[in-house]
Amino acid sequence: MQVLLAHVTGRNRAWLFAHPEASLTPEQEQAFQQARQRFEQGEPLPYILGHWEFYGLDFIVTPEVLIPRPETELLIDLARTQLGPGSRLIDIGTGSGCIPVTLATVLPNAEIVATDISPAALTIARLNAEKHGVGGRIRFCEADLFPLDLQSASFDLILSNPPYIPTETLHGLEVFGREPTLALDGGPDGMDTIRRLLVESKRWLAPGGALLVEIESGLGQLALETAARQFPGAKIQVLKDLAGLDRVLSIVT
Numbered sequence: 001m002q003v004l005l006a007h008v009t010g011r012n013r014a015w016l017f018a019h020p021e022a023s024l025t026p027e028q029e030q031a032f033q034q035a036r037q038r039f040e041q042g043e044p045l046p047y048i049l050g051h052w053e054f055y056g057l058d059f060i061v062t063p064e065v066l067i068p069r070p071e072t073e074l075l076i077d078l079a080r081t082q083l084g085p086g087s088r089l090i091d092i093g094t095g096s097g098c099i100p101v102t103l104a105t106v107l108p109n110a111e112i113v114a115t116d117i118s119p120a121a122l123t124i125a126r127l128n129a130e131k132h133g134v135g136g137r138i139r140f141c142e143a144d145l146f147p148l149d150l151q152s153a154s155f156d157l158i159l160s161n162p163p164y165i166p167t168e169t170l171h172g173l174e175v176f177g178r179e180p181t182l183a184l185d186g187g188p189d190g191m192d193t194i195r196r197l198l199v200e201s202k203r204w205l206a207p208g209g210a211l212l213v214e215i216e217s218g219l220g221q222l223a224l225e226t227a228a229r230q231f232p233g234a235k236i237q238v239l240k241d242l243a244g245l246d247r248v249l250s251i252v253t
């Protein structure tokens with residue numbers, strides 16, 4: 001509740017602790033009751049607050065986009081080791097834009113494209129790019145995976161946190177119905193989007209380019225086998241997140 005009080009008063013939690021005598025204005029009281037009701041009905045806290053932290057940056061989030069997860073920060077760390085100055089990269093299924101915006105802030109010379117099939121998500125992603133002063137550095141495109149209007153481009157790095165939860169598993173999760181199904185549902189075995197992504201990536205990767213794809217923790221072996229069929233001869237690994245779970249499929253050609 002302290003977080004909601006801080007949200008409606010615009011004070012931080014330290015201030016609230018130091019001023020136990022402070023009271024809410026009628027408007028703040030109303031805003032607090034509304035926020036509390038939404039929270040008690042199970043709405044995720046980031047949507048109530050309207051923003052959430054990722055990789056030390058603050059991102060606008062609405063129910064149109066997946067809430068950025070700490071495990072996705074691994075994609076950023078790995079991307080940073082793959083990229084040199086002037087690298088070209090594309091983020092597929094960008095959602096809130098947390099991946100390309102974060103990379104744009106740490107890689108001042110990278111050329112960055114980000115796509116999403118959802119126009120509503122792209123609106124939020126563009127706002128986040130503006131918020132962090134990198135609006136002019138990222139080209140956002142509405143597309144189902146790769147942008148149709150970039151026929152001849154090639155990328156040094158293809159990144160994605162695609163929908164990867166197997167449909168049946170998803171239906172049993174708390175996030176189901178609360179975050180966009182489009183961003184979570186990976187089809188019967190969780191691999192529908194990843195399979196398409198791997199097939200299509202082949203014609204977009206620059207020679208020596210790499211792919212980093214977030215995966216469901218139980219799908220490491222399946223992801224390795226699928227990748228090996230599409231990229232024979234590439235260096236293929238599944239890397240673990242901080243919880244020790246399989247999290248990122250890495251393909252270096």
Ligand code: GLN
Binds near residue numbers: 163
């Ligand atoms: N990691 C997210 C979750 O467990 C799923 C994200 C995704 O499907 N891309 O809710």
